Amino acid sequence: MHLMYFTEQPMSAYDEQAGRDFGATALMFSNKHFDPVAGSRLYNNYIEQYMLAEEVGIDGIMLNEHHNAPFCMQAKANIFAAILAGMTKKVKIVMLGNPLPLAENPIRLAEELAMIDMISKGRLVSGFVRGGGQEQLATGVNPAFNRERFEEAHELITQAWTRTGPFRxxxxxxxxxxxxxxxxxxxxxxxxxxxxxxxxxxTIVWAAQQRYPYIALNTSIEQTKKIWELYDQVALQSGYVGGPENRGYLIQVHISDNEDKARENAKQFRWMQGEFTGLAHPVWSTPSGYGSPTNRRAFVEFAAGRAINPRGNTSFEQQVEDLRIIYGTPDQVVAKLKRILEQTRPGILALWGNDGRVSQEDSMTCVRLMGQEVFPAIREIAKSLDLKSPFESNAPVHLKYSTDLKPAKAAAAE
Amino acid sequence: MAVDWASSTIEAGGTKLHVKRAGRGRPVLVLHHETGTLDDLPFYDALAANHAVIVPHHPGYSRSERPDWMRSVRDIAVVYRGLLSELKIAKPALVGLGFGGWIAAEMATMAPADLSHLVLVGAMGIKPPMGDILDLAVTGYMDYARAAFHDQKAFDHVYGAEPSVDQLEMWDICREMSFRIAWKPYMYSQTLPHLLRTMRAPAMVVWGDDDKVVPISAGKRYLESLPDAHLEIVRSCGHAVDMEQPEALAKLVTNFIGRE
Structure with a gap:
């Protein structure tokens, strides 16, 4: 089991009422509300959290990036990856990930990531994403070619990493x-x-075809099971059997030594879901051509205000009930996580520990308890359930480096 | 005024186009907006009373399927040049509505001697010296479609106060095609103003006085670029002059290109 700490790096120091008045704060909420003095403090707070994560024995630090949005301060995940490469010694630097379509020159990304890998002495996990709709608009990239650019940039980067240059x-x-x-x-x-x-x-199909682990982001247990069903099906067609080493899961978990405080802080997870600040305007989060054509009809109805969000918009209580938000003391949290591990069997688990306006003190407590109490218990549970990470099972980096491929039928019979 | 329209699928250089035709007289190619087109519009009927009107649905818009290979508005213009050859139409009048105006202007530069008249109505295609072209990418479906009208009752009359989900979906499909071919620079060509100087046919530039989609400064830039052009302003009218004041626009066009 590979266990990680994640924070969205919220930029919480802005006028909350201004955000409410504007509505959708991702993309167009004016940066006149961005206070660089608070920004400087917050960036350094996050470095402090990451350094503690390493100190208390967490396996990996998960990083991501977003643009033009208070819910995530990282405009370039490679910056934090580079900082951690130099400042930390043991943790894996897990980028989930670089939004490939935003790159006009993917070779720059290949170079940056190679530098991070060398400086960190081989601790980089280089995840890739398509980027959200707002990301395309914030960087002027054509949303209609998002998936094509994703796949082509991936091809170029992996070639740049593996082929002898110069090539064209x-x-x-x-x-x-x-x-x-x-x-x-x-x-x-x-x-x-x-x-x-x-x-x-x-994306699930593509990841399975590459034999890349897929990390389900805060999906419900039922949704997660459906994801693995599809992944495993494609895995069989590709000649291998999917298992825990192909499965990652990110979940919102706030840990405290006081249950009431944990609950109050966990409510901050609603911060980016529209309760405290609007997340996204539907037209900005799903520009035409960005989404799957099969979802087109549902999205236009939602965008015109005639249907509910097809991505769902559930209450705090419901999300707690569905185990999409977990809070409590270490024992309480471990008990709930155990249910998730038993039912969805991931080999990679990331806890999204703090969000919104959770104080630095409480965030640090959360990270400390995560590393010192929750993760040691989770490791034992994972052992008993035989949940191995890609590192532990020495899984191939990509399908083409597999040595165990079988015709689809034989793989299915296993 | 009942007009008998004939619909067909015509292939131009391998691209299948849905084309509607009606009327007699001078051939007039009418090019619709980036929001696609409804099947029937009073403006088309009014023009067909005096001219042989051809209304193709742009590739990737409305009833014409999307050619994945297209990368620019100029690609559509070339396909339409092919359509004219296919239909054996020489020297048509080109009437471009908004985004269709950009296509018409590109077609004009490709064969400056092979058109009788050029009519550009609230045309995109040129960077407005003042103001910006309204951005589809950050504007909701309804807000964008409504922005093309000065009088919202006129919008209701054309689309209904609550357009159908089919209509919303069609707007999304049209948007996707616009992004594929006109994303950057957004809705204009940097070379078009220079190329337009080759034009010899007379041109009429028409703008609604309340165009919230394409600033009228773009119309003035068209006037400067076209060697023989004049401007007509339609009062109390938005960007979609064809849908908001169809009779007035048809009259302007017929007066300009002449009856035969």
Missing amino acids: FEGTHYQHRVVNPWAVPLQKPYPRVWIPGVISKE
Whole structure:
């Protein structure tokens, strides 16, 4: 089991009422509300949390990025990855991930990630994402080619990491006449790639076809099971059997030594879901051509205010009931996480510990209890359930490096 | 005024186009907005009373399927040049509505001698010297469609006060195609104003006096670029002059291109 700490790095120091008045705070909520003095303090708070995570024995620190939004201060995940590469010694730096379509020059990403891998002495996990709809608009990237750009940039980056240069890459969206980066990854054939996602079936299928672990982001147990059903089906078609090493799960968990305080802080998870601040305008989060054509009808109805969000919008109580938000003392949290582990069998688990306006003191307590009390118990449970991470099971980095592939029928018979 | 329209699928250089035709007289190619087009519009009927009107649905919009290979508005213009060859139509009048105006202007630059008249109505295609073209990507479906009208009752009359989910879905499909071919720079060409100087046919630039989609400064830039052009302003009218004041626009067009 690989156990990680995650925070969205909320930029909580802005006028809450201004956010409410504006509504959807992702993309267009004016940056006149961004206070760089508070920003400086918060960035350093997050570094402090990460350093404690390493100190208390957490396996990995999960990083991500968003643009133009108070709910996440990281505009470039590679910056924090580079900081952690230099400042930490043991933790895996797990990027979930770099939004590939936003890159106009994916070779720059390949270079940056290779540098992070070398500086960290091989501790990089290089996840890739499509980026949200707002991300495309915030960076001026065409949402209609999002998936094509994702797949093509992935191809270019992995070639840049594994092929001897110089070579030429003539793609549909990327053309590079000289690919020859003088920085290549330390890990061979290349750093592990994990793919996080929420609802897009196409991404689950693509990840399974690559044999990349898929990290389900805060989905309900039922949704998670459906994701693994699809993943495992594609895995069989691809000639291998899916297992815990292919499965990751991120869940919102706040830990405290006081249950009431844990509950109050856990309510901050609603922060980015629209209760305290609007998350997204539907047209900005799903620009035309970004989503799956099969969801088009449901999305336009939602966008026109005639239907509920197809992504769901449930109450705090319901999310606690569904185990999508967990809070409590270490014992209480472990008991609930055990149910999730038993039912969904992931080999990678990330706890999203703090959000919104949770104080630095309470965030640090959460990280400390996570590393010192919750994760040791989870490790024992994982052992008893035989939940091995990709590292423990020495899983191939990509399907093409597999040595155990079988025809689909034989794999299914196993 | 009952007009007998004939619909067909016509292939131009491998691209299948849904095309409607009606009327007799001088051929007039009418190019619709980036929001697609309804099957029937009073403006089309009014024009067909005096001219041989051809209304293709742009590839990727409304009833024409999407060619995945297209990357620019100029691609549509070339396909439409092919459509005219296919239909053996020489020297048509081109009437471009909004986004369709951009296509018409591109077509004009491709064969400056092969058109009789150019009519651009609230045309996109040129960077407005003042103000910006309304951004589809950050505007809701209804807000965007309504922004094309000065009088919201006119919108209700065309689309209904609560457009159907089919209509919303069609707007989304049209948006996706617009993004595929006109994303950056958004809804204009940096070279078009220069290329337009090759034009010899007379041009009429029409703008609603309350156009909230394309600033009228773009119309003025069109006037400067086109060697033989004049401007007509339609009062109390938004961007979609064809849908808001169909009779007035049809009259302007017929007076300009002449009856035959």
